[in-house]
Amino acid sequence: MIIVNAKAKTNSETIEALKDIINTLEIETKKERGCLEYAFSVDINNPNIVRITELWEDLKSLQDHLETKHVEIFRDALAQNPMDVEAHFYESKEIDYPG
Secondary structure (H helix, E strand, O other): OEEEEEEEEOOHHHHHHHHHHHHHHHHHHOOOOOEEEEEEEEEOOEEEEEEEEEEEOOHHHHHHHOOOHHHHHHHHHHHHOOOEEEEEEEEOOOOOOOO
16 A cells, blocks of 8 residues: 655645645546545644645556646646645555554
């Protein structure tokens, strides 16, 4: 499993400008082969932080995702409405609840 954990620092104007594009990106991405989870969320303690969580079956699924039209549209929108994004990529396996 591939996990993407990203954080974007931004502002309310940028979030509003990207809202429809992000919504479409989420909807279309969740239809992709290998997508287990894909979500953008606003940090409850700082509304200028957007968190992006992605779970993929394998690296190939993530690589294919990055070549889709909806990702291209999102990247183009980011060029017009920049966010400071920090992303980390992990390979892992799911374990049972440890508690």
